[in-house]
Every structure is written in structure tokens, then in C-alpha cells.
Amino acid sequence: MHHNFVYFAVLLTIIIYVPFYRVVTGPTLYDRMLCAGSIATNSMVIILLVGFMFNRIDMFIDIAMAYAGLNFIGTIAFAKYLGSTLKSKKNHGN
């Protein structure tokens, strides 16, 4: 059964490259950050699958939890940064 998880992990790793295209060519910064969030969700799943493959799920769950928390904080920080810097630039232009 464990070897079935390898196929899913490989499939998800291939899927990561699809939003990665948007990260590279995205028209706005917001698109890039949105796709980075999508990649983070995807990687979290891969971490869990790898944990099952290595039979060390107790260890990898902690990593996935920390990853989930840091993903959320990163998104909020980025949204805040974009909200404040771009707004001030706009005010400067007026």
C-alpha cells in the first residue's frame, strides 16, 4: 500500500509546476503570491505523503503543521506589505 503513495507524490510534484508558471509570468504581484500559496498547500500534502512512505508520520505531521502555520503568516505578511507600500506609492503619485 505504501508504494501507491509514491505515485500520488510524483503526480503532485508534477502538478506543482503548473502554478509555478504563474509565479514566473504572473502579471501582478498578487497573482504570484496566490500561486505561491497554492504551491505551499501542495507541498504540505507531499510532506504528509512522504511521511507515510517513510513510516515516520509522527515526525512529518509536526513539520506539516509548522509549514501550515508559516504559510498562513507568510500570506498575511505579504498582503500587509503590499497593502501598505503600494498605497503609499499611490498617495505619493497624487
Add this chain to the structure above:
Amino acid sequence: MKRAFTVHTVLQFIFLMVFWLLLSGHYDLFHILMGVVSALLVTAMNLRLRRFHFYREEIQQVEARLKRQFPVTLRPLRFLYYIVWLFWQIVVASLQVAYAVLSPRMPIDPSLVIFKTRLPNTSARVILGNSITLTPGTITVQLRDDEFLVHALMDVSASGILDGSLPGQVARLYEKTPGQVVGNTTIIRSKRDM
């Protein structure tokens, strides 16, 4: 009010302790003691911030109660039903987006909707805001006081916001027969309307 805050604090301590017990697989005295110390530490650290927001919220609720006679306590059983209902809505929403993405003609018709609700407090509005993001066709863009700004991917009339069925579900968490919850709806369908 002071008693309510104490109950709130004890509840947070218990939640943190349960969280610790679930995380730590070791149930000997030393580890549980560390858990108690950690939970006390975290509760103490967040005490002042929580008190600030608790009383602010309380004032808001008293005002809401005076104005509209809306009960402000969550009904727990209804909340369980709501979670199951929400999960089903997420499945429907994802299938809808999948249909929009995978069909070659891409049948999307985006629009912005502005509407006001008469929900009692901030947490109810936050529940509604996050539910809107998870349910079919709509995401919350802005929430300012009572006013929601929502982006709809497909036709808005199918999304359950204009007829008030989704806000009604959230209002029913607090009251049995909430009546009309949504008002002052504006729909923006092109750049000229903005």
C-alpha cells in the same frame, strides 16, 4: 461581564491543554506538567489583548441588542449542522469551479456585489465572510462594518447571496427564525458601473 470573561479565559486554557495533550503523545506527570505550565504561559501572554477585544466586542453587542433585539449566543448543535452543510457546499463549489475551468468555452461572468447584513457581532460576520469564500461562486473581497463586498465568478443570482440563503444559515446559528438578513444590494457588472 467580568464573569463571562473569566469563563472565556478558563475555556481558552482548557482548549490549549487539550491541544497540548493531542500533540504530545507522552502522558507521564512530567510532560503533563510542562503542558500546564505552557498553557498558563500562553493564556497569560494573551490575556491583556483578549480583554481589550472582549470588552470592545461586548459594547458592540450591547448596542446591537438595544437596536435590533438579536440574540448573540451561538447555538452549538446548529453549529455542528452548519459545519456539515458547509463541507457539502465546499464540494459543490469546487465542482462548479472545476466545470468552469475544464470546459473549453469557460462560462464565467464575473461581477461584484455589495450588500449589507444585520448580523449581531464581528465573529458572526467573520463566519459569514469565510463561508462566502468557501461556498459556490463567491469570495469575500472586503468587509467593512456591516458592508460586504463580494466577487462572484458565475451568475450572481445562483450563488445564494441575493436571496439571503447563506447569510440566513449564519443568522440561524444565533436565532431560530432570523427573517430578512440581507439588504441594500448593489451589483456591478462592468467597469463603467464602478
Add this chain to the structure above:
Amino acid sequence: MKTHRSNPIVSLVSRMVSPFIMMFALYVIFHGHYSPGGGFQGGTLIAAAIILVRLSEGSDTAQLQFSRSWGTPLGSLGVLIYFGTGLAAVFMGGRFLDYAALHLAHHASMSRSYGILLVEIGVGLAVTAILVSIYDNLLEGEADA
């Protein structure tokens, strides 16, 4: 002037989630010898939880949770705990950070475990305080970002 515009959804969810991230971080610190992690990782997560509230509430309100003035004293205390544990081992006849010489328990292995725990707490405290004060110092000139 930049003012903090609060977004109620982000603000409420951050306040709700922040204690649990802190609790998870303390778990990472205290279970460093069973699962991945330790003082540095746990300290970073606590700092992340504090910075999350600072981001979503605005720096001024977030002072209620972790005051700006606590940064330096707590950081120093963390380093002191770390260094004190090491030096105590020297004074009790071992080498620097030789936990077995501390005689915290009957067995040398248990003594080592408790010694490591003390050092982890010190490192975690120092990392938390220093990271948060770096964030605060970066925002020094801003009105309230």
C-alpha cells in the same frame, strides 16, 4: 501618513490562531528529543505567532500581547539561562555544557536530558525576543504599519 486599516476577518482569525501556534511552538521546544525541532525552531514559531498579531492588529494594539520593551531583557535572560547552565557545569567540576556534571537527577542520562531542556528553553527565549525586537526596530520610523 500610513495608518493601520484593520481587516476584521484577518484580525479575528489571527487572534484565534496565534495562541495555538504558540502552544505548538512550546511543544516543539519541549519535545525536542522525540520529534524534530528544539529551541531555535520553537522560538522562531513563537516569534512568528507574535508577529502575526502585530501584522493583523497594528503594532500599537499588539503591544498588549508582547510589549516592545520586553525584547532586550528577555533576550538577555535567554542568553543568561544558556550561559548559566554551561558555567554551572564548569563550577560543579565538569566541562562547559557538560550536563552530567549538573547532578539534576540520579542518573547521568536523566540529568543530561533536563540540562538539554534548560538550554533549549534559554535558546527559545532568546530567539523569540530577538526576532520580535528586530521586527519592532525595522518599524521604528513608521507611524503604525
Add this chain to the structure above:
Amino acid sequence: MGISSIIAVILISLGTFFMAVGSIGLIRLPDFYSRAHAQGKVDTLALILIILGLMVYEGFTLNSVKLLLIVVFVALTNPTGTNALTNAAYRFGLRPWFKRDQRGQKKPGGRK
């Protein structure tokens, strides 16, 4: 292979499918706000389905309770993160893409 393994594989396959749909949506949809739909809903459901599958496979242990905690955390924070980003974009003044504006220039819905 027991019945739980089969259910687990079905759930994980469904989750992988939705993850793929979400990723394709991020490429195909025309503007930032409609891409946020793909990220906010579809990715959340994909993660929930995959973790539910893993929970079924794991059985009733402490690890599956931890997996449930991840589900709760992500279901709470993922829409919040999406909202934070869309709110920042809206405040910056990013205008959504409307179908009405495209009339006369391109075929409706034919935008790629």
C-alpha cells in the same frame, strides 16, 4: 488491500484531481479575482480530501487526530489568506475582469 485502503486511495485520487483542477484554474482564468476562486475553494477541498484519505488509511490513532487538527487549521486559514490578498489587491485598485467589457472585442468567454 482492505476496504479502508481502497477508500483512502479513492479519496486521495479525488484530492489529487482537485489539486490539478485548481492549478489549471490558476493558469486559465482571466484575472486575479477569478484565480482566487480556484485557490480559495478548490485547493482547500483538495487538501481536506487528501488528509481525510490519509486519516482513513491511518485508522483511529493519535496521528489521525493530529491530521484532523491540520484540516481544521487549513479550513480556517486558507480562506482568510485568500481574503487578505484580494482585499490588498482591491485596496490597491486592481479592477476585476468583466465579461461585459469584452463584448465587441472578443468572443464572450473566449479569453485565455
